Amino acid sequence: MKAKVVTFPVGLYQCNCSIVYCPESKEAILIDPGSEAETILKKINDQGLNVKAVIHTHAHLDHFGATSEVSEETKAPVYLHADDKQLWDIADLQAEMLGLPKCPHSNIDHFIEDSQSFEFGEFNLEAIHTPGHSAGSTCFKIENSDEQLLFSGDTLFKRGVGRTDLPTGDSREITKSIKERLYTLDIDTQVIPGHGPNTIIGEEKRQNPFITA
Ligand SMILES: [Zn+2]
Ligand SMILES: [Zn+2]
Numbered sequence: 001m002k003a004k005v006v007t008f009p010v011g012l013y014q015c016n017c018s019i020v021y022c023p024e025s026k027e028a029i030l031i032d033p034g035s036e037a038e039t040i041l042k043k044i045n046d047q048g049l050n051v052k053a054v055i056h057t058h059a060h061l062d063h064f065g066a067t068s069e070v071s072e073e074t075k076a077p078v079y080l081h082a083d084d085k086q087l088w089d090i091a092d093l094q095a096e097m098l099g100l101p102k103c104p105h106s107n108i109d110h111f112i113e114d115s116q117s118f119e120f121g122e123f124n125l126e127a128i129h130t131p132g133h134s135a136g137s138t139c140f141k142i143e144n145s146d147e148q149l150l151f152s153g154d155t156l157f158k159r160g161v162g163r164t165d166l167p168t169g170d171s172r173e174i175t176k177s178i179k180e181r182l183y184t185l186d187i188d189t190q191v192i193p194g195h196g197p198n199t200i201i202g203e204e205k206r207q208n209p210f211i212t213a
Contacts, residue, residue, distance in 0.1 A: 005018060005144075010034050013034070015195060023121075024121055027050050032063040032194065035100075041073055044074065054070060057151060058087070058136060060087065060094065061100055063153070078106055080112060081136030115128075127140055129177075132176070133154045133166075137177075139151060141185070148188065149191075150185065150189050150190065154194040156191060159208055161208070161211055179211065182201065183204070183211075187202030188201070
């Protein structure tokens with residue numbers, strides 16, 4: 001059996017929001033509800049899913065604009081790496097800077113630890129702390145029967161890497177994170193980035209113009 005993965009872009013910045021779930025137990029984890037709470041809730045309800053956790057790759061507002069509404073509706077706890085709390089707390093300022101609507105503030109229920117795993121049905125998602133795009137940036141990996149999937153947030157894109165010129169960004173850190181934590185994964189790992197098309201770890205190691213292996 002394979003975990004189901006539903007990924008769709010939301011909001012002005014087209015953040016990739018993902019719902020991963022176990023088709024048998026219907027337990028789900030929601031990743032980066034950046035905007036469009038109604039669209040996200042409809043997908044959850046249409047499949048009859050029980051959301052166990054709302055988790056975030058980082059605290060840029062385009063990745064958590066719908067968190068408050070979705071977590072309230074699903075009653076699922078909210079998770080973020082502690083090193084991004086300061087960004088989370090300036091959501092209103094981010095809205096102004098990014099030209100996004102202000103959104104209701106959500107509490108963080110739990111901080112994500114490196115290597116923490118989030119169980120859903122028979123599956124689990126493992127957190128990999130990858131600072132650089134922001135101090136608390138985190139990727140999530142699923143072992144999905146014989147295939148591996150990585151949600152890379154704004155750390156690694158198809159032929160690109162995240163910008164490091166925003167508060168708490170650090171170009172040396174992102175290089176280290178990608179080389180030591182992502183390029184060391186199985187080369188066949190499928191990558192679902194925070195924006196834009198999917199890629200594969202082996203392809204990025206060979207062809208990413210910013211960071212090669
Ligand atoms: Zn970002
Ligand atoms: Zn983003």
